[in-house]
Amino acid sequence: MLFDLGGVLVHLDYAAIAAEAGALGVALDAASLPRAEGRARRAIDARAGALGCVPGTDATRVPSYFEDLLEGAGVSGAARDALVARLEAHHRDRNLWRVPFACARATLECLHGAGMRLGVVSNADGRAAAILRATGLAAWLDVIVDSHFEGVEKPDAEIFRRALERLDVAADAALFVGDIVSIDVVGARNAGLRPVLLDAAGAYEDADCARIARPGELLGLLGLGSVGEVA
Ligand SMILES: [Mg+2]
Structure with a gap:
């Protein structure tokens, strides 16, 4: 994932x-x-x-x-x-962009505990790994792909391919959770991953893919229960 x-x-x-x-x-x-x-x-x-x-x-x-x-x-x-x-x-x-969603750590921990390989694909400026370390989220991640070091950004399929290769996961077995349709949903589809839209603002009622309001809702989407959380 x-x-x-x-x-x-x-x-x-x-x-x-x-x-x-x-x-x-x-x-x-x-x-x-x-x-x-x-x-x-x-x-x-x-x-x-x-x-x-x-x-x-x-x-x-x-x-x-x-x-x-x-x-x-x-x-x-x-x-x-x-x-x-x-x-x-x-x-x-x-x-x-430095404040973790309240449920982010618990969600990653639960997914990791369920045996999933986890990674981040970020259009960023070289600071993605530092943010993930500072927030304690890096502990659950197997790969962090920062576009600054890759020379390619979402929605290009290539950046997703590199992440999947490093995770050793096939595209059709992977989900990508993003928050902007033209970058994240389009990009995931370009690379053959199933997109999930995190729509915290409730701005995408017309989305044509799975939609959640916060990271913790991913667990329900996958049938893994829930984490007690807000925000
Ligand atoms: Mg984003």
Whole structure:
């Protein structure tokens, strides 16, 4: 079983984003950010749909992701632009995708205990393994594939093939859990894996694949019971 990292095992540090807004005197409710991320994800899909491919790279998509996130949270105009610049600087210094979902560790532990080989495939900037170690999630993972070191990003099938080869698992025996349709669901299908969409924001009611709201729901999907969790 393969997982995306950002938006699936860890999420944005919403409190840190609200603190950056506060430092600029911008009113922003951290509680509005998870749902606003749904807007940011769908904006990526809309651009990909219009162009026939996902535009740019993970690095070039980060500023527009922050723009769409803040618009969704009610911050626009000059305040939005100033806050995006501040978030970009913060993210360069310390990756903002760093807070593990409350159920992520227990879910990985349960899947590992069930005998599954586990890995991460992340469009990232070379910091995926460090985030997974810092959050304690790396302990359950057999492979971590960071696009920065591979020279290829999702939705290209090649990055999934490399992860599967290192796990020694066939594509048709694997699941991939991701949070953005045009990158993760399309990518998984490109490589022959069954996609599962983690839709924490409830933004993808029209999804044409399995959909869960948090990592722990994966256990129910696989008939492995549940973990006591929230968030
Ligand atoms: Mg993601």
